Amino acid sequence: MFISNAYAQAAPAADPGLMGSLSTFLPLILMFVVMYFLMIRPQQKRAKEQKAMMDALSRGDEVITAGGILGKVSKVSDTYVTLEVSANTDIVVQKNSVSTLLPKGTLKSL
Structure with a gap:
């Protein structure tokens, strides 16, 4: 009776643009790049060396x-x-x- 109802208003949708979406995915992309250089690339190098060693027996x-x-x-x-x-x-x-x-x-x- 004494308090009127409060209704929330929808804020206008902000367009993040290219920089907004890039900054969202940048940590994920960076994590994959680090994973490649720390885990995948050395493993491929060891496998190549092992194969060369087996071929040279x-x-x-x-x-x-x-x-x-x-x-x-x-x-x-x-x-x-x-x-x-x-x-x-x-x-x-x-x-x-x-x-x-x-x-x-x-x-x-x-």
């Missing part, structure tokens, strides 16, 4: 497999590598399971 190389087996490469095929792990003991592993190429002379007991 040759007889006599000393390697470590992903399972931790140390051996000397005695035969290389397209998808498999035969490793000599001790005298007269050979194992066949997949080529992509070779994780590290060791310097020559690391395994002296073979």
Whole structure:
């Protein structure tokens, strides 16, 4: 009775323009750029180095497999590598399971 009803008025819609929408998405775009340089690019570089190492495997190389087996490469095929792990003991592993190429002379007991 003594208080009159108050009605909210709609404010006119503001047009943010190009700068308004760009400043809205700028943090998201910046986050993707940082993610690319910190995570995706180094991973691609490591994968390229690993592939080059697997392609360069040759007889006599000393390697470590992903399972931790140390051996000397005695035969290389397209998808498999035969490793000599001790005298007269050979194992066949997949080529992509070779994780590290060791310097020559690391395994002296073979």
